[in-house]
Amino acid sequence: MRINLVVNGTARSVEIEPTASLLTVLRENLSLLGSKNACEQGECGSCSVQIDGKVVCSCLVLGAQADGHEILTVEGLAPAGQLHPVQEAFIEHGAVQCGFCTPGLVVAAASFLDRRNSIPEDDEIREALSGNLCRCTGYGTIIKAVKAAAER
Amino acid sequence: MQQSSIASEMEVFTPRSLDEALRIYADRPDAVVIAGGTDLMVQVNFNRLRPAAMLNIAELPELRGWSVDGATIRLGSAVTFTELMEPAAARLMPALSEAARTIGSLQIRNIGTLGGNLGTASPAGDALPALLVNEAIVELVSLHGRRSVPLRSFLLGPKKNALAASELIAAVTLQTGGRQTFLKIGPRNAMVISVASLALRRDKSRGILRAAFGSAGPVPILVDGDPDVPEDFPEKVAAAASPIDDVRGTAAYRRHALAVMTRRALSRLN
Numbered sequence: 001m002r003i004n005l006v007v008n009g010t011a012r013s014v015e016i017e018p019t020a021s022l023l024t025v026l027r028e029n030l031s032l033l034g035s036k037n038a039c040e041q042g043e044c045g046s047c048s049v050q051i052d053g054k055v056v057c058s059c060l061v062l063g064a065q066a067d068g069h070e071i072l073t074v075e076g077l078a079p080a081g082q083l084h085p086v087q088e089a090f091i092e093h094g095a096v097q098c099g100f101c102t103p104g105l106v107v108a109a110a111s112f113l114d115r116r117n118s119i120p121e122d123d124e125i126r127e128a129l130s131g132n133l134c135r136c137t138g139y140g141t142i143i144k145a146v147k148a149a150a151e152r
Numbered sequence: 153m154q155q156s157s158i159a160s161e162m163e164v165f166t167p168r169s170l171d172e173a174l175r176i177y178a179d180r181p182d183a184v185v186i187a188g189g190t191d192l193m194v195q196v197n198f199n200r201l202r203p204a205a206m207l208n209i210a211e212l213p214e215l216r217g218w219s220v221d222g223a224t225i226r227l228g229s230a231v232t233f234t235e236l237m238e239p240a241a242a243r244l245m246p247a248l249s250e251a252a253r254t255i256g257s258l259q260i261r262n263i264g265t266l267g268g269n270l271g272t273a274s275p276a277g278d279a280l281p282a283l284l285v286n287e288a289i290v291e292l293v294s295l296h297g298r299r300s301v302p303l304r305s306f307l308l309g310p311k312k313n314a315l316a317a318s319e320l321i322a323a324v325t326l327q328t329g330g331r332q333t334f335l336k337i338g339p340r341n342a343m344v345i346s347v348a349s350l351a352l353r354r355d356k357s358r359g360i361l362r363a364a365f366g367s368a369g370p371v372p373i374l375v376d377g378d379p380d381v382p383e384d385f386p387e388k389v390a391a392a393a394s395p396i397d398d399v400r401g402t403a404a405y406r407r408h409a410l411a412v413m414t415r416r417a418l419s420r421l422n
Binding site: 017130 | 160161162163164166186188189190193194196197198202206208210211234256257258259260262263341342343
């Protein structure tokens with residue numbers, strides 16, 4: 001079946017498998033490999049994208065449900081060649097080790113900070129990112145990075 | 153009963169109005185209804201669910217939003233858990249709002265719906281205890297018309313509800329009043345299916361002391377107590393449970409946990 005959606009600001013028309021999740025559509029049909037497939041159950045958050053400004057697990061969205069909506073993936077967080085403040089902060093604070101969780105975390109953190117007009121407490125950051133798992137860092141540097149990005 | 157089919161043959165219907173949805177569903181009672189998809193998509197992703205058709209009800213304006221009429225609140229089945237955490241909802245529906253906060257993660261809450269919790273009818277559904285203590289009534293709709301079913305009668309067993317063929321959950325209404333709270337026990341403060349959960353409501357002016365708990369029986373269970381003798385309530389709640397041993401915990405632990413949670417809820421409301 002065909003779906004029409006806007007991905008990172010660009011209108012796309014794609015022929016997809018009806019049972020495909022949005023994650024599959026992004027990776028397989030649109031070659032946007034930034035969003036990762038780790039659990040396919042909405043547990044790890046590595047597939048996080050924004051739909052109409054809301055952060056969701058793209059593995060839990062049926063591709064057909066994305067028809068008519070605006071998707072933002074990690075690739076679209078900043079113009080080509082530039083970095084989003086959250087991405088910069090992650091690099092500065094050593095919040096990236098293997099990098100597998102990083103796209104999902106960055107998308108979730110960016111969405112969280114977009115909705116805030118005050119500096120979040122550590123607990124609030126933890127709660128906002130509770131849907132993203134990291135096996136490498138122990139989260140300490142991630143929390144610091146998000147806080148630093150908020151302070152910008 | 154499930155029809156199997158090859159992935160590429162599955163039809164997906166995305167109606168834009170409730171009327172259209174009901175017509176399609178009447179025509180295709182075999183269609184699997186999908187809204188937030190936070191439960192269903194796991195089954196689809198792992199090839200455990202391959203329906204001949206899916207009915208995507210995520211674009212129906214009639215199911216969105218909630219409204220207040222005196223002490224009655226009507227919530228569309230498409231209301232998400234994120235919406236239930238907003239300040240206005242938290243003020244009017246504190247137990248439900250607190251329950252919403254314990255569900256999944258931000259990603260899950262942004263698309264997970266109240267209708268999904270109702271339709272799945274899991275004994276662990278976190279919204280269900282809070283709805284039960286607030287006398288929730290489920291509004292069902294089909295091409296034949298509307299009917300209302302008290303939530304207690306809607307939940308028939310583990311993952312069994314009273315929906316008839318081609319019937320959708322349109323909304324749920326509840327009665328506010330009194331002080332209320334919600335607690336949940338699990339191995340983590342996010343992303344867990346509850347080991348035990350509890351909503352408690354106390355409304356002295358109406359002589360109500362009421363609790364509903366999840367994950368300690370085939371359905372969430374409602375218990376009424378004497379608001380003048382709250383100290384007896386924790387044992388009464390624990391005694392009302394019929395928990396089982398399962399992968400998440402033992403029956404004995406759940407029964408004990410319910411008494412503890414009731415005590416904590418009562419002291420929270422003091």
